[in-house]
Amino acid sequence: MENIKSYLSKAVRQVISELYGSEAVPQSIDWQLTRKEFEGDLTLVVFPYTRYSKKSPEATGAEIGEKLLSEVISDFNVVKGFLNLKIADTQLLQDFNSLFSADSLVEKLEQPVGVMVEYSSPNTNKPLHLGHVRNCLLGWAVGNIQQAVGNRVTRVQIINDRGIHICKSMLAWQRFGNGETPESTGMKGDHLVGKYYVIFDQAYRKEIAELKDQGLSEEQAKDEAPLMVAAREMLKQWENGDAEVFQLWEMMNEWVYAGFNETYQRMGVSFDKNYYESDTYKLGKSLVDVGISKDIFQRDSDGSVWIDLTDIGLDRKLLLRRDGTSVYMTQDMGTAVQRFEDYDIDRLIYTVGNEQDYHFQVLFAILKKMGYQWADGLFHLSYGMVDLPSGKMKSREGNVVDADDLITAMELGAQEMTESLGKADGMEPTERTDLYRQIGLGALKYFILKVDPKKRMTFNPEESIDLQGNTGPFIQYTYARIQSLLRKAGEIKSLEISSEILHEERELIKQILRYSEVVHHAARENSPALIANYTFDLVKMYNGYYQNHSILRNDDASVTAWRLRLSSLVARIIRDALALLGIESPNKM
RNA sequence: GGUCCCGUAGCUCAGCUGGAUAGAGCAACUGACUUCUAAUCAGUAGGUCACAGGUUCGAAUCCUGUCGGGAUCACCA
Numbered sequence A: 001m002e003n004i005k006s007y008l009s010k011a012v013r014q015v016i017s018e019l020y021g022s023e024a025v026p027q028s029i030d031w032q033l034t035r036k037e038f039e040g041d042l043t044l045v046v047f048p049y050t051r052y053s054k055k056s057p058e059a060t061g062a063e064i065g066e067k068l069l070s071e072v073i074s075d076f077n078v079v080k081g082f083l084n085l086k087i088a089d090t091q092l093l094q095d096f097n098s099l100f101s102a103d104s105l106v107e108k109l110e111q112p113v114g115v116m117v118e119y120s121s122p123n124t125n126k127p128l129h130l131g132h133v134r135n136c137l138l139g140w141a142v143g144n145i146q147q148a149v150g151n152r153v154t155r156v157q158i159i160n161d162r163g164i165h166i167c168k169s170m171l172a173w174q175r176f177g178n179g180e181t182p183e184s185t186g187m188k189g190d191h192l193v194g195k196y197y198v199i200f201d202q203a204y205r206k207e208i209a210e211l212k213d214q215g216l217s218e219e220q221a222k223d224e225a226p227l228m229v230a231a232r233e234m235l236k237q238w239e240n241g242d243a244e245v246f247q248l249w250e251m252m253n254e255w256v257y258a259g260f261n262e263t264y265q266r267m268g269v270s271f272d273k274n275y276y277e278s279d280t281y282k283l284g285k286s287l288v289d290v291g292i293s294k295d296i297f298q299r300d301s302d303g304s305v306w307i308d309l310t311d312i313g314l315d316r317k318l319l320l321r322r323d324g325t326s327v328y329m330t331q332d333m334g335t336a337v338q339r340f341e342d343y344d345i346d347r348l349i350y351t352v353g354n355e356q357d358y359h360f361q362v363l364f365a366i367l368k369k370m371g372y373q374w375a376d377g378l379f380h381l382s383y384g385m386v387d388l389p390s391g392k393m394k395s396r397e398g399n400v401v402d403a404d405d406l407i408t409a410m411e412l413g414a415q416e417m418t419e420s421l422g423k424a425d426g427m428e429p430t431e432r433t434d435l436y437r438q439i440g441l442g443a444l445k446y447f448i449l450k451v452d453p454k455k456r457m458t459f460n461p462e463e464s465i466d467l468q469g470n471t472g473p474f475i476q477y478t479y480a481r482i483q484s485l486l487r488k489a490g491e492i493k494s495l496e497i498s499s500e501i502l503h504e505e506r507e508l509i510k511q512i513l514r515y516s517e518v519v520h521h522a523a524r525e526n527s528p529a530l531i532a533n534y535t536f537d538l539v540k541m542y543n544g545y546y547q548n549h550s551i552l553r554n555d556d557a558s559v560t561a562w563r564l565r566l567s568s569l570v571a572r573i574i575r576d577a578l579a580l581l582g583i584e585s586p587n588k589m
Numbered sequence B: 001g002g003u004c005c006c007g008u009a010g011c012u013c014a015g016c017u018g019g020a021u022a023g024a025g026c027a028a029c030u031g032a033c034u035u036c037u038a039a040u041c042a043g044u045a046g047g048u049c050a051c052a053g054g055u056u057c058g059a060a061u062c063c064u065g066u067c068g069g070g071a072u073c074a075c076c077a
Helices: A002-020 A047-053 A057-068 A089-100 A130-148 A164-176 A189-213 A218-224 A226-239 A243-267 A285-293 A328-342 A354-369 A373-377 A403-421 A429-449 A461-465 A472-492 A503-525 A528-548 A557-580
Strands: A042-045 A073-079 A082-087 A114-118 A152-159 A273-276 A297-299 A305-308 A316-320 A347-353 A378-383
Touching: A002 A042, A002 A047, A002 A057, A002 A089, A047 A057, A057 A073, A057 A082, A082 A089, A089 A503, A089 A557, A114 A130, A130 A152, A130 A243, A130 A347, A130 A378, A130 A403, A130 A429, A130 A503, A130 A528, A130 A557, A164 A189, A164 A226, A164 A243, A189 A218, A189 A226, A189 A243, A218 A226, A226 A243, A243 A403, A273 A328, A285 A297, A285 A305, A285 A316, A285 A328, A316 A328, A328 A347, A328 A354, A347 A354, A347 A373, A354 A373, A354 A378, A373 A378, A403 A429, A403 A461, A429 A461, A429 A472, A429 A528, A472 A528, A472 A557, A503 A528, A503 A557, A528 A557
Parallel strands: A114 A152, A114 A347, A152 A273, A347 A378
Antiparallel strands: A042 A082, A073 A082, A297 A305, A305 A316
16 A cells, blocks of 8 residues: 555655646645545545636546546545545555565565664562553564564563662561472462562561651651561662572572463563662663763762753752762662663663663653753653553552463363353364463453553453453454364366456555554554554454355355465465564464 | 643544545444354444634634633752
């Protein structure tokens, strides 16, 4: 479709210039798809030209349309100020055929760039939850989409493996753990460590309550509770390289990593490189000196260092504490610089929730002020929180949806549904479990990815298991049915292909030809939702077609051959699009 | 209080850089399985695009304000 549009844009410029003179020629011409209720495929809005033509919109449209008739444009009509053009069947078929035999369904960028995508970025004191799931799925899909348009993609996570939160788990394990391990308990490592984080919190709160009874203020109690004092002490020991603490830290982190990796694997996401905060937390301090020497940062009389961003509508922000230690912002500055040194990249996408919008606004502003050329290539892929029907997820209230539990529940839901429909009756046991996995995850991923990332979303476990309507399994099902057709067709493929096309087939071809531009659009916007919505539309169209026109049972072999060809390209696009979303396409379901 | 994001059908969401009578799915109601997989399809019903102004040939979309929801503004991470 893109080639038709660019041909037409050129033609329209030419025509406008001929008719109304060169100053009437617009910079760019935006085409829109003709609405269903009108005849035509592409529509040019002619209102902008009436001031040059000095004629009515209808007359203007008609005289432009007249001159556009060609092998590409077979017909036109004008309704009010809208010039509707009909693309010639031969042109559509030609484009269809060239896409059919193309290596890639998506056109590659002429000038690809290097893109690093950061996602997940967990803390190591508790297991992954629903929020991480949205994060991972988004980051993974965005990476796929960037890759699809031809960019080089590096996927990374930064693991927050140090700090007071880890020490809390460590301390609780030391005090109350009785030497429990993932092996001895059979628990996943991340869940085991998370358990001790909860234990710490409970014991800590008890201490706070006791201290408050003794007359201390809330703040004092929180600060002076023996457990908190001990945790802070442990953090200090860790920073001083205390062997015993370090060993405990390493051991428990290893448990967590094993657990995370299992979850990542089930989700189907992976990373090219892990950054660890324990390696990077000291980065950025040297940048502070540079900034001071350039007079971008200021040192206060107490020794703390600040940047003043009030000139661009932001605040004054701390970069170095009075005692010379760095803050999150400083680390992130250092890490960004490091990444552009480590890799040949032009862009860096941070997949992080929208509660950190301000943080990234400031981070990017600072790096820009410091004069880094690449600062314009930084992008915060900000996404909204995931709520439950009962409201907000709060770890305090224990209504956090655990990622592992969620995946299991989705697989079970898929299994129940599949069994009750008898869809897997003839399958081998391993084939079945694989199918349940594919469907369950397909439902989960699609449910989350179909929503615009920046929107806050409600996750309803029951609805997400739904397999009807705008869902992953609905799309997978269409793919499976086409595969079944292609299997059955086997030998009856005729070399002769009918060239008559039905209205529904025209509509399908047009949708198919849009795929590449949709992927490019999704890449520009970093929005997998665009691909999800496109695919749903394609599938809806195809299902209507499938239901109303017999593909195999047909008197004319050449018609069957054409319909199979059309179906198989639809299937390839479904599979390609779902793969971009990280969703598998089962051959049977 | 400052800044940012969101507000579209009962529910969950589309609506591209402004374009024609605002679209899907779910739920509700009608129909279609001796026929390529009915996890499907065809149809009915459902709207003051939060509200009020403004910009213009034309606004759900852009601007301003109001209301509602959320986030953020720590020498926490």
